[in-house]
Amino acid sequence: MDKHVDKATSEAVQPAVSRYRAPALEKGLDILELLARYDSAVNQAMIARELNRSPGEIYRMLDCLEQRGYVQRDRPGDLYRLTAKMFELSHQHPPTRRLLDLALPIMRRFAHDTNESCHLGIKHHHGILVVANVDSPDFIGFSVRLGRMLPLFDSVSGLLLLAYQPVEDRERWIREWQTAHPNAPVPDDLDEIINTIRHQHYWQGPSSEVEGIIGITAPVLDPSGSATAVLATPVIVLKTQRTPVENVREMLVAAAATISNHLGAPINTE
Numbered sequence: 609m610d611k612h613v614d615k616a617t618s619e620a621v622q623p624a625v626s627r628y629r630a631p632a633l634e635k636g637l638d639i640l641e642l643l644a645r646y647d648s649a650v651n652q653a654m655i656a657r658e659l660n661r662s663p664g665e666i667y668r669m670l671d672c673l674e675q676r677g678y679v680q681r682d683r684p685g686d687l688y689r690l691t692a693k694m695f696e697l698s699h700q701h702p703p704t705r706r707l708l709d710l711a712l713p714i715m716r717r718f719a720h721d722t723n724e725s726c727h728l729g730i731k732h733h734h735g736i737l738v739v740a741n742v743d744s745p746d747f748i749g750f751s752v753r754l755g756r757m758l759p760l761f762d763s764v765s766g767l768l769l770l771a772y773q774p775v776e777d778r779e780r781w782i783r784e785w786q787t788a789h790p791n792a793p794v795p796d797d798l799d800e801i802i803n804t805i806r807h808q809h810y811w812q813g814p815s816s817e818v819e820g821i822i823g824i825t826a827p828v829l830d831p832s833g834s835a836t837a838v839l840a841t842p843v844i845v846l847k848t849q850r851t852p853v854e855n856v857r858e859m860l861v862a863a864a865a866t867i868s869n870h871l872g873a874p875i876n877t878e
Contacts, residue, residue, distance in 0.1 A: 829868040843856055
């Protein structure tokens with residue numbers, strides 16, 4: 609893969625510079641983006657310091673965001689955290705809502721039949737955003753939480769979603785990743801990985817974060833044959849495996865194909 613990023617490409621993946629300014633809106637968006645980077649609640653002073661703003665103007669913005677339901681203030685301590693409102697808004701967007709309406713019943717059936725959890729991810733910025741999950745019905749299970757961001761090149765979900773994109777989009781994703789993560793190399797054997805994924809219609813590998821977990825993924829395709837989402841299951845390797853990994857994989861691929869067919873994707877006859 610060409611690792612050169614030309615000037616036009618670099619500019620294309622940077623935020624556009626507008627001739628018009630909306631200072632209040634920019635401050636509000638800066639706060640939301642800052643809070644999204646923290647797992648725990650933070651205080652007003654830290655927000656003001658991080659954004660190089662005065663405590664007074666930050667307080668006014670926080671009060672407005674709290675009144676609109678985007679931010680929650682925890683007392684005592686006056687610590688601020690994001691609510692789920694933006695996540696809820698994203699799910700009201702018609703394409704995402706239709707995908708979830710179609711996918712969730714099939715995901716629940718998969719979890720019931722395999723005793724494994726599963727989750728659905730879509731591309732978001734430079735990674736994979738988990739937009740739906742179904743827990744294992746068994747007393748032992750591992751699941752990936754809603755809203756989790758998975759890396760594009762260091763996760764089986766990211767590699768599978770990348771493999772099922774048109775060549776032009778795939779190369780653009782790679783350029784954007786390299787611009788945003790200059791110290792995170794792209795796998796040398798990426799072309800071989802992509803060819804293997806497309807040949808076998810799934811991707812499987814050990815978790816990069818949790819020992820003893822095998823990630824299995826399958827593409828959810830749109831009518832053009834590109835992956836609009838990835839269906840994944842993190843399988844816990846147990847001494848007495850409830851459902852053999854090979855069977856789990858076959859059922860996941862079948863579940864993803866069913867969702868794809870409902871979306872109007874061509875039926876795979878290979």
